Amino acid sequence: MSAEVTARAAELGRLHQAVPVQRYRSLLGHWISRWFRPPRPAQLEPLPAIGPGELSLSFGGHATVIARYHDLAIAFDPMLGRWVGGVRRAVEPGLAPGDFSDVRLILISHRHADHMHLPTLRKLPRTATVVVPAGAAAPLSELGFSRVVELQPGADLELRGVQVIAAAASHGDTDLSRGLSYVLRGPGPSAFLCGDSGYFSGFADVGARFAPDIALLPIGGFLPTSFRPRHMSPLDALFAFEDLRSRLLVPIHHGAFALSYEQLDEPARWLVELAKQRGVRDHVMLMAPGQSERFEAC
Secondary structure, X not given: OOHHHHHHHHHHHHHOOOOOOOEOOOHHHHHHHHOOOOOEOOOOOOOOOOXXXXXXXXXXXXXXXXXXXXXXXXXEOOOOOOEEOOEEOOEOOOOOHHHHOXXXXXXXXXXXXXXXXXXXXXXXXXXXXXXXXXXXXXXXXXXXXOEEEXXXXXXXXXXOOEEEEEEEOOOOOOOOOOOEEEEEEOOOOOEEEEOOOOOOOHHHHHHHHOOOOEEEEEOOOOOOHHHOOOOOOHHHHHHHHHHHXXXXXXXXXXXXXXXXXXXXXXXXXXXXXXXXXXXXXXXXOOOOOOOEEEEEOO
C-alpha cells in the first residue's frame, strides 16, 4: 500500500470517530416490525433505447443494476427477492424479470445471497454468460446458463465489443465473501461496478489504470464501524470515487435491506451532505429504484 493510500485510510479512521447518522436502537426489533409491512412501491420506468456511443444504467435497488451498451445488456448482482434471510425488503425492486430479457452478460460480485441470488438468476435468460469470482461457479451449474466463467483479478473477457476486466474487492476471504469488482469498457462511457468492499488500495490501482467514467459504489452496511473493512460508508465511497478518478459517482447497496445499524435512508442523506461539503455534489447521481439514466461518451 502506498504512503498516500495509507494516509487516506488513516484520515478516514479519524473522520469516522463520530458518524452523524441516525441508527436503529434494536436491529432485531426493526426486522420484526418490518415483517408485517409490505415493501413500498418503486416507480418503474420504461428502459431507454440506446444508440451507438451511449451507456444506460437502470437501478433495481440494493446492488442490482442493468448496464446497456448499444449491442450488449449487462446485469450486475441481480436480486429481485423480497427477503434476505429474515430481513424483509423495504422498497419493491425497481426492475422486473422482463427487463432482463435481452441481458446477455451477468456479473456477480460474490456469493452472499443478496448479490448472487439464485431465485432471481433462475428467471434470467439462459443464453447469458455469467461471470463469477473464482470458486463460485459450482452453485450455478444446474441453472442451465450457456456459459459460466470464473475470473481472477486482472483477467478479462470480451463480448459483443465490450471488455470486462475483473478487479479486486476487499470483502473478506471466505468462500462466500471473496469477490470481484468489474470495469466495463465499451462503445460509450466506461463504468466501474462494485458490489461490496471496504476502502482499500485497489480503487487507486483501478483509477491509475482505467479512470472509469462512472463509478457505481456501495454506501450501506457500515455500522457499527467495525463493519467498515467489508462495507464502505458514504465517506469511504467518496474517497474511493476520488481514487478511481471517475467523473460521476452512482451510489448502490443502500435503502433496500436493513442489514446493519444505520437507518435505511441515512446513507443517501449523508452522502449528499458530504458531497456538498467536499464540493462534488454535481458529480454524485442518486438514483431511485426503477430509475434509468443515459450517458454519452465525452
